[in-house]
Amino acid sequence: MQKGFKYIAGLSILFLFFADHTLAKEDVGNRIYASLLKKHVTKKHVNYDGFKKDEKLLDEYLAILSHTDAKSLSKNNRFAFYINAYNAFTIKLVLTKYPDINSIKEIGGFFSNPWNKKFILLQKKTVSLDYIEHKIIRPKFKDPRVHFAINCASKSCPPLRDEPYKGETLENQLNDQTREFINDKKNNFIKGDTLFVSKIFKWFEADFSDNSLMFIKRYASKELKEKLNSAGNNMKIAYLYYDWSLNR
Numbered sequence: 320m321q322k323g324f325k326y327i328a329g330l331s332i333l334f335l336f337f338a339d340h341t342l343a344k345e346d347v348g349n350r351i352y353a354s355l356l357k358k359h360v361t362k363k364h365v366n367y368d369g370f371k372k373d374e375k376l377l378d379e380y381l382a383i384l385s386h387t388d389a390k391s392l393s394k395n396n397r398f399a400f401y402i403n404a405y406n407a408f409t410i411k412l413v414l415t416k417y418p419d420i421n422s423i424k425e426i427g428g429f430f431s432n433p434w435n436k437k438f439i440l441l442q443k444k445t446v447s448l449d450y451i452e453h454k455i456i457r458p459k460f461k462d463p464r465v466h467f468a469i470n471c472a473s474k475s476c477p478p479l480r481d482e483p484y485k486g487e488t489l490e491n492q493l494n495d496q497t498r499e500f501i502n503d504k505k506n507n508f509i510k511g512d513t514l515f516v517s518k519i520f521k522w523f524e525a526d527f528s529d530n531s532l533m534f535i536k537r538y539a540s541k542e543l544k545e546k547l548n549s550a551g552n553n554m555k556i557a558y559l560y561y562d563w564s565l566n567r
Contacts, residue, residue, distance in 0.1 A: 463534065
């Protein structure tokens, strides 16, 4: 019995060692990524020229992501991990063709697009941005706020946050991103009896429980919420043009 107890205790210590090692590695990666974001993301714009100069440092961070066992992380840390991975690998994808492109959509071929390009090593598997978004983030975490956290390198996308997402602050970060996007009059505004909103609400309508208006009200400012409530059931929804030019 005592022998078995020692064996279990030994396994527990070993598990904690590897868990701590994974978290330590992630922390190192987040410090690298934090320095890059602070340096090259200002006023909702991305300085791809700056990222190009620091591409080796970005590659170092991506290597840490590639060798992190996401399954060993807590749910919030895992969620933050995949958001950071999506955003950082998107920057890397742009840099593969930058400065010779004006839009991420220019990357790819006749039968492919940038989001299904398999170039990302995660969990010993080569995957695409689409895989991270549609096979991991959306089905496993089921949180519509993520649509305002992941960035597609385009002007109409929700802005790239100038700090990494972290498990311990994730709830506040997601709320902040969502409120900022919804209350920015360039993204959502009322004209007459029509609410003009981002096409994100059309493309991912199911993620918003097929009720984008209710979701928008939840995060709307007091002024916007009052206008929406006063319109009652007469409010129509229209979708804005999506600008795919680089968010530089």
